[in-house]
Amino acid sequence: MNPINGIFPLLTAEKSIIIIPHKNPDADAIGSTLALFNFFKKIGLNATVVSPNLFPKFLNWLPNADKIIIAENNIDSTSEIIKKADIIFCLDFNTLSRIDILENCVKESTAIKVLIDHHQEPSEFDFLYSDTEIPATSQLVYHFIELMDKEDLIDKEIATCIYAGIISDTGSFRFSSVKPSTHKIVAKLLKKGISHSSIHDNLYDNNTIDKLKLLARTIDLMDELKEFRTCIIHLNKDDLLKFNYQKGDTEGFVNYGLMLENCVFSVALFEDLHKNLVKISFRSKGNFDVNAFARKHFDGGGHINAAGGISKENMVDTIQKLKNILVNYKSLLLEV
Ligand code: 5GP
Ligand code: MN
Numbered sequence: 001m002n003p004i005n006g007i008f009p010l011l012t013a014e015k016s017i018i019i020i021p022h023k024n025p026d027a028d029a030i031g032s033t034l035a036l037f038n039f040f041k042k043i044g045l046n047a048t049v050v051s052p053n054l055f056p057k058f059l060n061w062l063p064n065a066d067k068i069i070i071a072e073n074n075i076d077s078t079s080e081i082i083k084k085a086d087i088i089f090c091l092d093f094n095t096l097s098r099i100d101i102l103e104n105c106v107k108e109s110t111a112i113k114v115l116i117d118h119h120q121e122p123s124e125f126d127f128l129y130s131d132t133e134i135p136a137t138s139q140l141v142y143h144f145i146e147l148m149d150k151e152d153l154i155d156k157e158i159a160t161c162i163y164a165g166i167i168s169d170t171g172s173f174r175f176s177s178v179k180p181s182t183h184k185i186v187a188k189l190l191k192k193g194i195s196h197s198s199i200h201d202n203l204y205d206n207n208t209i210d211k212l213k214l215l216a217r218t219i220d221l222m223d224e225l226k227e228f229r230t231c232i233i234h235l236n237k238d239d240l241l242k243f244n245y246q247k248g249d250t251e252g253f254v255n256y257g258l259m260l261e262n263c264v265f266s267v268a269l270f271e272d273l274h275k276n277l278v279k280i281s282f283r284s285k286g287n288f289d290v291n292a293f294a295r296k297h298f299d300g301g302g303h304i305n306a307a308g309g310i311s312k313e314n315m316v317d318t319i320q321k322l323k324n325i326l327v328n329y330k331s332l333l334l335e336v
Contacts, residue, residue, distance in 0.1 A: 004129040007087070007114055008148055013044050015086040018111070022093035023052040023100040026251065027203060029092040030059045030068075031165025032116070032137040036089060038063055038158045039145055050078055052100045056248020061202050062164060063157035071102050078102070085111040092137040094119035094130070094301070116140050119302060120291050132303070135177035138165025142185050151188075159192035164199050171255065172200070175305065214243035218253050218268075224260055228326045229333045231257030234269040236315055245273065254281040264288055264336040267322060271315055278311045278318045286336040288329075297325055 011017070019036055021029035033049045040047035041064075049064075053072045059065055071078040082088070082102065088111045090096070096103045106113070115125040118137050122130040134140050142162050145151055154162075166186065170178050190196060217239050223232040233253060243249075250270055257266025264285040269278050280298055282290035283306050290307040294300035300309020311318040326333075 002127050004114075004127050004144070005147060007112070007127045010087065010112065011040075011043075011045060013046065015046065016084055017045055017047040017087045017089065018082055018085040019047060019049045019089045019091060020099055020102060020106070021049075021051055021055075021091050022098040024247075025051055025055045025059075025092070027059060027168030028136045028138055028165040030055050030062060030065065031161045031163075031168065032091045032141045033089075034062050034064055034068075035138055035141045035158050035161035035165070036091065036116075036144070037067070038155075038161060039141075039150075039153065042153055042155065042158070043150065048081065050081065050102065052102050054247055056251065057246060058203060058206050058248055059164075062161055075101055079105045082106060082109055082111075085109060087112045087114065089114045089116065090125070091116050091141075092119075093117060094122040096123065116144060120304075121301070133177075133179065135175060135179065135182055136166045136169035138162045138169070139182055139185060141165075142189075154189075154192055156193040159189040159194045160199060163189045163194050163196060164203060167200065168203065177303070177305065208244075208246070208249075210243045211246070211249045214239065214245065214249055215253060215256075217243065218250075219256060222257070222260075224263070225323070225326065226262070228265070228330055229262055229336065230265040230267065230326060231260050231263045232267050232269070232319060232322065233257055234315060234319065235271065237271045237273055240271065240273060254283050258283055258285060265290070265333055269311075269315060269318060269322075276312065276314075278313070278315055280309045280311060280318075282307045282309070284336075288333060288336050293329070297321075 019033045021033045037047050037049045049068045050071055051068050054070055082105045094117050113125045114127040116129045118132055118134045120132050218233050254266050254268035266283045268281040282294050284290045289304050291302050291304055294307035294309040298309030302308055
């Protein structure tokens, strides 16, 4: 593995560069990839963003979001584009299994592979820029540009993408992962002319009535397990369909569990509309490590206080499995 600055001299105009976020990308994944894309365009590079699947509609307004190629819409032509790539940047994930239908294609590619990410236990890449202490990959993109000594070229569009990613992965600066460097960078982004309140409005005050009613349903179904300081929320297919579920509608719902007094562990389970599986989000407070929990029991991963995973069992069995596992974590949860 090489130090990240080794990639800088290889970034030349004749190279074809692909930038890929993880499947089901969130605002940090799309914010960081578009920040890097807009920056590469600015310095005259030939870059393309390819997302494994569709991103939520509430990210459509990010500068150049309309240029993102959605691989699942046409996997054959996307594979051709990736095959011709000279350099592939992977952003906001730590292992190629996180890009789903693009995994094999990227693995087989002879392109130079670069990882910019903040998840635990990154895999081997040709160039690795990973820092689990940094709250958002979008912040790492800022540092990457800084390392290239091209901070001056960050314009309002690039700054907007970085800011959107940072507020999303920091819960608008409230998570413990926020660093002094995060605020210092944000001060610089503000000086680039971004409109922080409209970015916030675009991300969070842009809901359909169906989504808010789905949230109300979720909270109605909330299950507080006081003895484990845990909250479980779940949504079945029927509820998702009743409220006309659109991609991204359940983002952030898991955080509502942590609003309960004394709750340190929130689990949100959502039935997949197309496959027989349950997608799970985990959030915690303090030192309860949900990355380890998700890896060990639900084929997932993430960060210490925010992780995800899946279950191939049905909703009832998954919740029962979760409750059985919780017994082994009781003392850890009470110590937080
Ligand atoms: P979310 O709960 O918002 O989907 O994801 C929280 C964090 O966990 C994100 O950083 C995300 O990248 C990671 N994550 C979510 N689902 C999975 C998964 O299935 N596997 C792994 N390794 N990480 C995940
Ligand atoms: Mn992230």
